Structure formats: C-alpha cells, structure tokens
Amino acid sequence: MQRLAFLLISAASLAALSFHTIDAEASTETDLYFGEAIFYANQGEYFDAISRLDTELGQYYGLDDPGLDSLHLLIGNAQFSVGDFELYYRMHQRAGRAIKSVIEGNVKPAVRNKAIYRLAKILLQKNQPVNALHAIEKIEGELPDEILDDIAYIKAVIFMVNGRPTDAIEILSGLQSSDTHGGYAAYNLGIALLQLNKDAEGIAQLAKAGTSSGSDEGAKSIRDKSNLALGYKLLESGDPELAKKYLYRVRLDGAFSNRALLGAGWAEIALDRYDRALVPWTMLSKRNVTDRAVQEVKLGVPFAYGKLRLHGKSAILYGKALESYDTELTKLDGSIKSIHDGKFLQALAREELKLDSNWVIKLRDLPEAPETHYLMHLMASHDFQESLQNYFDLEEMRKRLLAWERNINAYQELVNIRREYYKPLLPVVEKQFQLLDSRMRLRIEQRDNLENKLQSMLIAPRPQFLATVSERIYGDHVTKLEKRVKHLSKDNEQRQRVDRLRGVLNWKIFTQYHDRLTQAFKRLRELDGVVADLKEIYRSFVRTRQAATQSYEGYDATLNTLNIKVLEAQERIKNAMLAQGHMLESMAVNELDIRRKRIEGDQVKARFALAESYDRAQKKQIDDEFKAAVEESVERARKAAEQAAKELEETALKEAAKEKSGKQEATREEVKK
Amino acid sequence: MNRILLVFVLIVSMSLFVGRVSAQEVSKAQIKGLDEQVQEIKKDVLGISSELALLEEKLLYPSNTQISVFVSFADKGGFRLDAMDIKLDGQEVTHHVYTANELEALRNGGVQRIYTGNIRTGDHKIEVSFLGKSLIGGVYQKTASYKISKGVKPKLVEVKVAGQGFGDAIEFKER
Numbered sequence: 001m002q003r004l005a006f007l008l009i010s011a012a013s014l015a016a017l018s019f020h021t022i023d024a025e026a027s028t029e030t031d032l033y034f035g036e037a038i039f040y041a042n043q044g045e046y047f048d049a050i051s052r053l054d055t056e057l058g059q060y061y062g063l064d065d066p067g068l069d070s071l072h073l074l075i076g077n078a079q080f081s082v083g084d085f086e087l088y089y090r091m092h093q094r095a096g097r098a099i100k101s102v103i104e105g106n107v108k109p110a111v112r113n114k115a116i117y118r119l120a121k122i123l124l125q126k127n128q129p130v131n132a133l134h135a136i137e138k139i140e141g142e143l144p145d146e147i148l149d150d151i152a153y154i155k156a157v158i159f160m161v162n163g164r165p166t167d168a169i170e171i172l173s174g175l176q177s178s179d180t181h182g183g184y185a186a187y188n189l190g191i192a193l194l195q196l197n198k199d200a201e202g203i204a205q206l207a208k209a210g211t212s213s214g215s216d217e218g219a220k221s222i223r224d225k226s227n228l229a230l231g232y233k234l235l236e237s238g239d240p241e242l243a244k245k246y247l248y249r250v251r252l253d254g255a256f257s258n259r260a261l262l263g264a265g266w267a268e269i270a271l272d273r274y275d276r277a278l279v280p281w282t283m284l285s286k287r288n289v290t291d292r293a294v295q296e297v298k299l300g301v302p303f304a305y306g307k308l309r310l311h312g313k314s315a316i317l318y319g320k321a322l323e324s325y326d327t328e329l330t331k332l333d334g335s336i337k338s339i340h341d342g343k344f345l346q347a348l349a350r351e352e353l354k355l356d357s358n359w360v361i362k363l364r365d366l367p368e369a370p371e372t373h374y375l376m377h378l379m380a381s382h383d384f385q386e387s388l389q390n391y392f393d394l395e396e397m398r399k400r401l402l403a404w405e406r407n408i409n410a411y412q413e414l415v416n417i418r419r420e421y422y423k424p425l426l427p428v429v430e431k432q433f434q435l436l437d438s439r440m441r442l443r444i445e446q447r448d449n450l451e452n453k454l455q456s457m458l459i460a461p462r463p464q465f466l467a468t469v470s471e472r473i474y475g476d477h478v479t480k481l482e483k484r485v486k487h488l489s490k491d492n493e494q495r496q497r498v499d500r501l502r503g504v505l506n507w508k509i510f511t512q513y514h515d516r517l518t519q520a521f522k523r524l525r526e527l528d529g530v531v532a533d534l535k536e537i538y539r540s541f542v543r544t545r546q547a548a549t550q551s552y553e554g555y556d557a558t559l560n561t562l563n564i565k566v567l568e569a570q571e572r573i574k575n576a577m578l579a580q581g582h583m584l585e586s587m588a589v590n591e592l593d594i595r596r597k598r599i600e601g602d603q604v605k606a607r608f609a610l611a612e613s614y615d616r617a618q619k620k621q622i623d624d625e626f627k628a629a630v631e632e633s634v635e636r637a638r639k640a641a642e643q644a645a646k647e648l649e650e651t652a653l654k655e656a657a658k659e660k661s662g663k664q665e666a667t668r669e670e671v672k673k
Numbered sequence: 674m675n676r677i678l679l680v681f682v683l684i685v686s687m688s689l690f691v692g693r694v695s696a697q698e699v700s701k702a703q704i705k706g707l708d709e710q711v712q713e714i715k716k717d718v719l720g721i722s723s724e725l726a727l728l729e730e731k732l733l734y735p736s737n738t739q740i741s742v743f744v745s746f747a748d749k750g751g752f753r754l755d756a757m758d759i760k761l762d763g764q765e766v767t768h769h770v771y772t773a774n775e776l777e778a779l780r781n782g783g784v785q786r787i788y789t790g791n792i793r794t795g796d797h798k799i800e801v802s803f804l805g806k807s808l809i810g811g812v813y814q815k816t817a818s819y820k821i822s823k824g825v826k827p828k829l830v831e832v833k834v835a836g837q838g839f840g841d842a843i844e845f846k847e848r
Contacts, residue, residue: 032743032829032848035784042778047715051722058723070848091712383704390711397718404725411732540794543825547735558728565721572714579707 031056031070034078037085046089047396053082076107080115090389092122109141117151120158125382129161153181156188165192183222186212190226194233206230210249223249224256231263240270258284258293265300274307289324290331290373295599298324299606302613311617318610325603332596335370339588344370345581348388349395370588378591387587391580394573401570408563415559418552426548433541440538447527454520463509466516471509478502738791739827742767742799744834745784747844751836752813753806754779759788760800766790784831794823801832801843808836817843 033056041049057078060071071078083098099122102115116139123132136155143151152171159168169192175185186209193202210226212219227249234243244267250260261284268277281304284297302317338344378384457465467475478501485495730739742759756770767788771779779785800818807813813836821828829848835841 032741032784032786032831035745035782036743036786038781039775039778039783039785042781042783043774047719047722051719051726054719055723055726059727089715090708091715093709093712094716383701386708387704390708393715394711397714400722401718404721407725407729411728414732543737547737550735551732555728555732558724562721562724562728565717565724569714569718569721572717576707576710576714580711583703583707 031074031078034071034074034081037081041081041085041088044088046085047393047400049085050082050089050091053078053085057082076102076105076111079105080111080118083115084118087118087122090386090393092126096122103138110144113139113141113151114144114147117147117154120154124154124158124161129158132158133162149175149178149181153178153185156185156192160188160192160195165195168192169196183209183212183214183219187222187226187229191229199237203230203233206233207246210246220251220254221256224251224254224260228256228260228263231260231267235263235267235270240267243267244271252283258287258291262293262297262300265297265304269300269304269307274304277304288373289328292595292598295325295328295602299602299609302609306609306613306616309620311613311620315610315613315617318606318613321606322603322610325599325606328599329596329603332374332592332599335374336589336592336596338370339585339592342585344585344588345391348391348584370592374592374595375588378587384584384587387580387584391577391584394577394580398570398573398577401566401573405563405566405570408559408566411555412559412563415552415555422548422552426545429545433545437538440534443534444531447524447531450527451524454517454524457517461513461517463513463516466513466520467509471505474501474505478505734789734791734827736827737794737825738823740788740790740792740797740821740823741786741827741829742788742801743784743829743831744779744787745831746779747833747835747840749780751838752808754803754834755806756804757787757834758802760802761790761792762797763800787832792823792828794825796820796822799830799845801845803834803843813837815842817845819845821847 033052037049037053037056040046040052056071060066060069060075063069066072066075079098080102083095083102086092086095086098096119099115099119103112103119107115116135120132120136123129123135136151136158139151139155152175156168156171156175159165159171169189172185172189172192175181176189178185186205190202190206190209193199193205196202206226206229210223210230212223212226214220214222227246231243231247231250234240234246244264247260247264247267250256252261261280265277265281265284268274268280278301281297281301284294285301287294289295289298298321299318302314302321305311305317306314372379379388453465456462478498481498482502485492485498488495490496734741740761744757746754754771754776756768758765759767769785769787775785798818798820800816802814802816804812804814815834819830821830831846831848833841833844833846835844
C-alpha cells in the first residue's frame with residue numbers, strides 16, 4: 001500500500017504542478033528585449049526565449065557601466081526568468097545553477113523564496129526528494145502571493161515522498177479550501193492518512209474527496225481517482241459491499257472507468273453475485289480490447305457464466321476471448337515490426353499530428369504505424385515523456401542548425417560581395433579624405449589661435465588687433481605720411497593735418513574696441529557652429545568609412561568558427577537523435593513485449609478455462625442424457641408394470657367373471673335339476 | 674479455486690492501477706545519461722544562437738542605421754488585436770496578423786519585436802495602424818504617426834496599444 005500511495009501522490013502532484021504557467025510577468029516597462037523573451041516564453045517557445053534573454057544578459061555583463069543599462073533594475077528578475085525558461089525547456093542542470101545563483105544573490109525575500117520553490121520543484125521532478133526537502137525548508141520570510149498555495153502544496157508533497165505524512169497532513173488540511181489545489185489536497189490528505197495507517201480517517205477523507213464539488217475536468221478527475229482508490233482499498237481490506245458503492249461512482253466516460261468497472265465486477269464476485277458481476281463486465285468487455293482491463297475481463301465474463309453453471313455459454317466466451325487474444329497478438333507483432341522498421345520514429349516526427357491534442361492516438365491511423373493504444377500508459381510516464389520531448393527538441397534544433405548553416409553560407413557570400421565592392425573604392429576615398437582632413441585640421445588650428453588671441457585681449461586690450469582692413473590701409477597711409485612730415489615742426493599745418501588723421505583713426509579704433517571685441521566673440525561663436533557642423537560631417541564620414549570597412553572586415557574568422565560549431569553540433573545532434581530514437585524504440589518494444597507476454601498468459605488461462613468449461617458442459621450433457629435415459633427406462637418400466645398390472649387385473653376380472661358365470665350356470669343347472 | 678482466482682485477478686488489477694513498471698526502469702541510467710547529453714547539446718546550440726544573433730545584428734543591422742519597432746499592450750490590452758501595419762516614411766515595412774497565442778503572450782506582459790530594419794540618420798516618420806475588435810464586438814481600428822530622429826545609436830521605438838477607455842489607443846515611446 002505504501003508503494004501504491006507513493007505512486008498516487010506522484011501522479012497527482014505532477015498533474016497539479018503542471019497547471020502553472022509562465023509567471024515571469026516582470027515589469028518590462030524599461031527593457032524591451034526582456035519583454036521580447038517573455039513574449040516567446042508565453043507562447044511556449046522556450047528556445048527563442050532563452051536565446052534572446054541570454055544574448056541580452058551577455059551584452060549587459062559586457063558593459064563598462066551596466067548600472068546605466070535598462071536591464072539593470074530587472075537583473076534579478078531576468079536571471080530568475082532565464083532559469084525558469086531553462087526549467088521549462090528541460091535544461092534542469094543549467095536551470096538549477098541559475099536559480100541557485102539567484103538564491104545566493106542579494107535579492108528580496110519574495111524573489112528568493114520563489115526561486116527556492118522552483119528549485120525544490122526541479123529536485124522533486126528529478127526524483128531527488130531529500131534534496132527537495134532541504135531546499136524547501138530554506139523558505140523563510142515574505143512569500144509571493146501568487147504562489148502561496150503552490151509552495152504549501154509542493155511542501156506537502158515533498159513531506160509525503162520523504163515519509164513524513166504527519167507534516168504533510170497539517171499542510172494539506174489547510175489547503176482544503178484552495179481554489180487551485182483544493183481537490184489534489186483533499187485526495188492526498190486521504191492518502192497521507194492511509195500512509196499513517198489511519199484507515200478509517202483515510203477512507204472518510206477519500207470519500208469526501210470523491211464527492212467534492214467542481215464541474216471542470218480536473219475536479220471530475222480527482223473525484224474519479226478518489227473513488228477508484230477507495231474502492232480498491234476496500235476490496236483489498238475485504239469489504240466488497242462498500243467497495244462497490246465507490247467504484248460505481250466513477251464516471252463511465254472518464255479515464256478511470258475501465259478499472260472501476262473491472263473492480264465493481266470483482267466486488268460482485270466476492271459477494272457471490274455472479275449475475276450482477278456480468279453487468280459491469282459485459283459493458284467493459286465491449287470496450288477497446290487494447291486496454292488491459294478489457295483484456296482481463298474477457299476471462300472474467302466466462303468465469304461468471306461458469307459460476308452460474310452456464311458452462312456452454314462460458315466455453316463459447318472463452319473461445320471468443322482466445323480469438324480476441326490471437327488478433328491482439330498479431331497486432332502486437334505487427335507493431336513491434338513497425339517499430340523495428342523505424343516507422344514509430346517517423347510517425348513521431350510528423351509535425352501535423354501535434355496540432356491535434358489526441359495526436360498520440362492518431363498515430364495508429366498512419367500506415368504501418370504501431371498500435372499506439374498499447375503505448376498510452378508508457379507515453380504518459382515521466383521518463384518516456386522526457387525522452388520523447390528530448391527527441392522533439394533535438395529534431396527542432398536539427399532544423400534550426402540546417403537553417404543557420406544556410407544563413408552562414410549566405411553571410412560569407414555577402415561579406416565577400418561587400419569586400420569586392422568596397423576594397424577598390426576605399427583607397428581613393430581614403431586619399432581624398434586625408435587631403436580634406438589636413439585642410440580641416442589647419443582651419444581648426446587657425447580658429448583656435450584666433451580664440452587664444454581674443455581670450456588674451458580680455459586681459460590685455462589690443463585695439464589695433466581689431467582694426468578693420470580699411471583702417472589698416474588708412475593706418476599704413478598715415479604712417480607713410482607721418483614719415484614724410486616727421487622733419488616738419490609740430491606747428492606746421494601739414495604735420496598737424498597728418499596728426500589729426502592719426503587721431504581720428506585711433507579714436508575710431510579705440511572707442512569702438514569693446515563693441516568690436518564683443519562682435520569678434522560673437523563671430524567666433526558663429527564660427528564654432530560651422531566648425532561643429534564640419535566636425536559632425538567629419539565624424540559621419542569617419543563612421544561611414546568605418547562602417548564600410550566593418551561591413552566586411554573581421555567576419556571571416558567568426559563566420560568560420562560558427563560554421564564549424566554548427567557542423568559539430570549537427571553531428572552531435574545526429575548521434576544523440578539516433579541514441580534517443582533507439583531508446584524510445586526500445587521502450588516501446590519492451591512495453592509491447594510486456595503486453596504480449598501478458599496476453600500470452602491470458603491465452604494460456606483461457607485455454608485451460610475453455611477446456612474445463614467444455615468438460616463441464618459435456619459432463620453435464622452426459623449427465624442429462626443418462627438421467628433422461630434412466631427416466632425413460634423407469635417410465636417404460638412403470639408403463640410396462642402398469643400395463644402388466646392392467647392386464648393382470650383384466651385377466652383376474654375375466655376369470656372372476658368366468659368363475660361367476662360358471663357358478664351361475666351351475667346354480668341354474670342345479671335349479672333345473 | 675474461486676477465492677484464489679479472485680485474489681490473483683485483484684493483484685493483477687492493482688498492478689494495473691498503480692501504473693506501468695515497464696522497460697523504462699531497466700534503462701533508468703541510460704535515460705539519465707542521454708538526458709544530460711541532450712542538455713549539453715541544448716546549451717551549446719543556445720550559445721551558437723546567441724553568437725549568431727549578435728553577428729547578424731552587426732552584419733545586417735549596424736547600430737548607425739538600425740531601427741527596431743516593438744509592440745506591447747497597455748495593461749491587458751482591453752480588446753482583441755487582429756492585425757498591425759507599420760509604415761516608415763510612407764512606405765509599408767511590415768504587416769502582421771496575430772494568432773491567439775501571440776495575443777495571449779502580449780496580454781501577459783510580452784513585447785513583440787515587429788520590425789527591424791535600416792534607415793539613414795536624420796528625421797523620419799513612423800505610422801502605425803491596427804485593426805481589432807473592441808470588448809463589445811465592434812470593429813476597433815486606429816492609426817497614429819510619430820516623428821523620430823535617427824542618430825548614431827540603434828533606434829528602438831515601442832508602440833503601446835490600448836483598448837477603448839484604456840488611455841491613448843497608440844502611444845509611442847523611444848528607448
């Protein structure tokens with residue numbers, strides 16, 4: 001029962017945990033690339049999500065000052081999300097490391113607790129219950145509201161798988177009213193109580209879970225599961241009357257219906273009500289024969305008829321069961337051959353099938369594909385699902401790598417075309433650029449000299465420096481005149497005229513000095529604007545020249561390296577796909593082989609039972625014939641005896657009459673005499 | 674005989690009930706080993722993907738000419754977005770029709786990079802039109818334009834869309 005309980009917990013737990021969706025609704029207010037990663041993750045495209053977020057994180061860590069990047073405020077969340085996406089992409093090792101780094105980092109308690117919850121979930125999925133327990137026990141402080149119940153539920157599950165049902169019961173009792181986990185908690189609470197050997201309480205709890213409210217498929221499924229578990233538990237503990245009650249509660253169209261009908265039949269058998277057992281079993285026997293319960297009931301129905309002493313009917317049904325087993329064995333052999341021929345993997349790889357939610361069942365409709373109904377249980381198992389998903393992921397990566405290989409080849413050609421175009425052009429452009437560059441540098445130097453002069457004039461005024469061209473020309477003329485009148489006396493009219501000319505000139509230069517200086521600075525600022533434009537054009541030219549060079553330089557090595565990496569990855573994927581495919585095929589073949597052996601076992605049982613029923617039917621027939629013969633003989637004897645008696649009586653009567661008439665005659669004779 | 678058969682069948686039934694114990698148990702170690710190998714391959718392929726993405730960006734969309742347009746929902750959108758059209762300087766550069774999955778992803782905080790291309794530095798006009806259905810079922814369509822100035826750095830433009838009564842139908846943000 002311990003093992004039974006454990007498996008039930010695991011199945012239910014996985015189902016409950018699978019309800020979660022991406023909750024990386026981080027604030028994307030400030031980082032578009034992080035938002036883009038979430039966009040892909042929300043669509044289940046985890047490869048793209050991880051790739052984009054990885055690229056963004058790589059760029060962030062490569063920055064000189066990451067504090068200025070838009071991702072800085074969200075870095076904790078981004079690290080956590082990348083781990084989360086990796087978890088969904090089944091990269092448990094890397095996801096575990098990423099999440100651990102968040103736990104150990106300087107983050108808020110709510111974020112850390114969320115990370116611990118994720119880590120515990122990974123460890124539980126990886127079948128490391130003790131490590132999961134150690135992880136979950138580290139949760140302390142503020143808990144994120146949106147996963148409060150999730151944390152409590154996973155904690156309870158971890159306690160249960162670690163053999164601590166008492167702790168689990170405490171948590172599960174508190175989760176009974178949870179909208180998301182109420183149903184699973186009620187069910188697991190029952191199982192935990194049974195684990196503690198509190199059978200009465202466990203049965204009562206499972207009964208409660210079996211009548212819980214809710215009209216969605218999840219709630220219905222939990223009810224069926226609880227009733228089924230309870231029914232079998234009661235059958236096992238020898239209470240078929242009560243077991244029957246719960247088994248009949250399981251929906252007839254649910255996933256647990258076949259097992260419930262089978263159990264209900266056995267409950268009736270245990271109560272010696274063979275005719276009643278035929279009701280669920282006959283219904284079950286008409287269902288899909290690939291189901292194990294249906295195959296089993298093929299023996300159950302004739303068994304019940306046998307118990308009702310209808311040996312002939314029983315023998316006929318055993319015969320039909322044998323025919324059915326033969327058909328199934330042929331089907332299984334065909335399926336095994338189909339898998340060996342690689343048809344199973346070919347069918348699995350077909351994309352269009354996956355658009356249908358029942359794609360696994362649809363596989364069987366494909367030509368030469370195996371009978372997938374036999375593989376339904378296998379396909380629902382965690383290991384097979386992981387292996388199958390890995391196969392799909394490998395196939396998806398293979399396709400990506402093929403596309404990348406084509407792209408890289410195209411990029412190499414693109415780079416070559418650019419090189420051929422730019423290489424002859426650039427030296428000419430470079431020459432012109434150098435010429436313009438030297439002229440530009442000269443002008444900029446002149447401007448700088450001018451500014452230096454103007455700046456020095458602020459400290460030591462030099463009005464002459466700001467004289468206009470005409471003033472300089474006039475000044476030169478006046479200087480020449482001054483030389484010519486230098487020998488004349490100061491009173492000389494000619495000399496006085498020349499001195500006045502000088503005076504007028506100086507007056508103008510000195511009185512307008514400040515205005516001119518202001519004007520000079522104004523013009524210098526105007527010149528700065530022109531120089532700035534010139535510099536911008538210069539920089540733009542430098543960038544364009546650089547872009548032209550960079551459009552083909554430095555790519556060859558990177559492209560070659562990437563090409564090699566792509567080719568290597570393709571080879572590794574090819575090998576991994578072969579191994580993974582082989583493993584899936586082996587799992588499927590082994591599963592079919594197990595089913596085959598079971599049917600063969602049923603076949604042997606059916607043959608023996610058929611022979612026995614036939615014998616009994618025959619014996620009954622002989623008995624009946626003998627009895628009829630004896631009865632006939634007795635009847636004949638009786639009739640003969642009756643006839644003889646009658647004849648004897650008649651003879652006696654006749655003799656009596658004769659005697660009487662003789663006596664009368666004698667009397668008459670005497671009278672006559 | 675009856676009792677023995679019942680017990681036997683019950684055992685078989687219980688084994689059915691508790692789940693499959695098939696060949697997968699035999700190859701548990703193999704499954705684990707192969708799974709780890711696949712995880713390693715995933716890690717390497719993701720590395721190639723990131724390297725290639727950076728290279729493509731540098732090769733095809735250099736910073737000085739790169740422009741990217743992102744679409745996001747204000748709040749939960751408040752309407753059903755059917756299609757979006759982006760024009761740059763009067764010319765249509767992209768048109769996108771949304772799937773249910775994409776809409777759900779946008780409603781849950783996702784940001785879609787709808788267009789990446791190259792433009793010259795300087796001023797440009799971006800025009801965004803969308804078509805959808807309002808909450809009450811009527812056609813809901815809007816168009817808005819925005820002037821951008823392309824510099825040396827990559828130009829990132831976020832287009833936030835909202836339903837009727839949820840603020841501006843189209844809001845532009847430069848990043």
